[in-house]
Amino acid sequence: MIITEQQVWDWLTDVKDPEVPALSILDLGIVRRVVVEEDKVAITITPTYSGCPAMDVISISIRMALAGHGVKNVAVDMQLSPAWTTDWMTEDGKRKLKEYGIAPPNRKAFSSLGLFEEEGITCPRCDSEDTELVSRYGPTSCKALYKCNSCKEPFEHFKCH
């Protein structure tokens, strides 16, 4: 069997983020490299957050997805630098996030120490700009909690990182 790198990239679109299943790992922008050598495939991914428990699941999902295409010899490596940023999320990924009900990261990520800042997050349900930060931290490392003052619904924001 001859495998091409393009095929592997195509197969990776089936590997979803276990915590946000609307997104593939390609939408998230965490796949750094795919190298094919005969029947061996080496994939380098980068963690979103250092302690993100999804990374182990993602490694397993990659192996299973490739095994489904008959590729058994798979190495998944983790690379920390350069650090992942939400700027690497694809535009398509941001659209899928919004449809899923999560406000996508909306600005270029930077390390400002601005306190009590208003980020101007748009409600993913009614598109109102009148929203309020409830908590900097949410149910997973990558999300913060907001509420919409127009439609009154709470929602999650995939925070800029």
Added chain:
Amino acid sequence: MKLPYVLRLADDALILSQRLGEWTGHGPILEQDIALTNAALDHIGRARSLYQYAADLFNSLPQDEKSKAFTSVALQQIVSSGAPLTEDNLAYLRDGWDFRNVLLAERANIDWAYTVARNFFLDAFHYFYFTALVKCSDTTLSAIAEKSLKEVTYHLKWSSEWVIRLGDGTDESHSKMQEAIDETWPYTGELFQPSDYETAMQQEIGAPGLDAVRSQWIERVNAILTEATLNVPKEAWMHRGGKEGIHSEELGYMLAEMQYMQRTYPGMEW
């Protein structure tokens, strides 16, 4: 000298993470309970990267140095069997005096104000320390610092906001926050007292100079405390010892709880 240096960074992360984990299910409101456990997860992630690196450094030592490195019987047995050490071995099987975290990291949570004060002092330290560590010549440490800096930036925002919210809040929250700042302050000096291995690593890999980190840290702490209408503590006698393995009683209780399972059922998995 690199092994104790990497362990010192790893131990700070693990011990702080374990302390924050103690808040799970006990936070004053659900969102803040979640906030602390999220931060704990970031610290444990950094600890894992550092322990993996420390294990690699340890495993490449000559055998006689390996058997002298740690006192615990459980580790000695693994070393004499010839098996390599893992990140988990380093976290779960070392004895208290082989931990090199600063005393500030092991300080008990006590209450919300004390937790905020300890986190604020440590987050501010990590922020400036990792900013400098990114520039060191060790590529593994530089990558870990680069990754952690983004997370620590977020932690520092959170703890700074709480210092301000409580300090510039009600009379009661103000006095509790001031007390927590004053009582925690004597544990901050150790952060900037270099150990032998930190000095050696400054020479060898360009690790951050603690004097430079200290002046940035003081400036930030002053700014936040002033904003919070709190008094900046005066010069005080400072505790030290953690970096050399001399710890408070509190660490012993924490390790007893944290290490119990792996010591009692070696190699146990979920």
